[in-house]
Amino acid sequence: MAVHLSSSSTLLPSTTKLNHVSICPVSVNIPARKNIIGKVPVNRNRNAHRHFVLTKAKTSLEADLHEKDSVTTDDENDFGVVNLHHVGILCENLERSLDFYQNLLGLKINEARPHDKLPYRGAWLWVGSEMIHLMELPNPDPPTGRPEHGGRDRHTCIAIRDVSKLKTILDKAGIPYTLSRSGRPALFTRDPDTNALEFTQI
Template sequence: MAAIPLPSSSTLLPHTKLNHPSICPLVVNTPAWTSVSGNRNAHRHFHVLTKAKTSLEPDLHAKDSVAPETVNDENDFGVVNMHHVGILCENLERSLDFYQNILGLKINEARPHDKLPYRGAWLWVGSEMIHLMELPNPDPATGRPEHGGRDRHTCIAIRDVSKLKNILDKAGIPYTLSRSGRPAIFTRDPDTNALEFTQVE
């Protein structure tokens, strides 16, 4: 596979108001782009259609790797899959603008958001979720690695990295591409939380 060149000017800027291991829940996306007005930039968003499965990073794991059925019977407490990832945000509305209007994620209205002592929202990522929590973010906005793959990050599997790249370009959101040459793109949300989008078949 040919290496994907890194953009020379992809710097991560905290002012754009703009964390998972290699095995990640998947998102199957079929772009249905619509313009969202009223923002500083005209954003495009795509709707995420999904069915969850597992993606293994090819540069870290053999492509045909299979998770063992059980480690051993005594320690098998029934792991099923990743249920959700919690992401802290300073301002819920600002984060929802990014996750809904740029990434096209939909809110899971069935999840409780008024029974916790802080504001938040649950967003569908395939059959799993991201839980946005409006709490003081302990991670600094400056001094973070430029490449999100060298930072704590949440990985979402998608069908077409090039289409997401175009969406981020149109919205003026900085990103870096995978340094291993595989089809993957890294960006940050408004609180500088790193997000990886890896392409799967």
């Protein structure tokens, strides 16, 4: 259904400057707010209980005051963070690590990523739309003396749907893990090179 607004001047005083106008469906029984400036029934002929409410985000003066109260960003230094692209994980033996990440955890290799153009062996594994980059390089971290609970160590967190199923997989493989100390559905384990991994249920 399309809603046509001919002009904001028909709804607002000519002295009011709009920075943003939005239309959203709301229930008739919702109490009116201060920023509601008009109601347009969806269909007058069908006893509909939904209306489109035209809301004014801020006048220019209100917007200026709001900007002073909020955290400001320096556009000059905003280099455009988008998301996490990949996490690099060091391993001593690529085949052993691939057996863990690919065969046990079920991660798929991203064949499109270059693995033969680098001066060391490695592999790129999909984790949703991001990746883990396994790199066969000497690890500066000691393999022993790490915290028992991976949440107290440097770790990579992977979101999953079912922690209980992963627990079954790790139990069957004889891989130790610890549960989240907060009681949320999450566990911590380590890969063959003692890199800490968190799996949190979403």
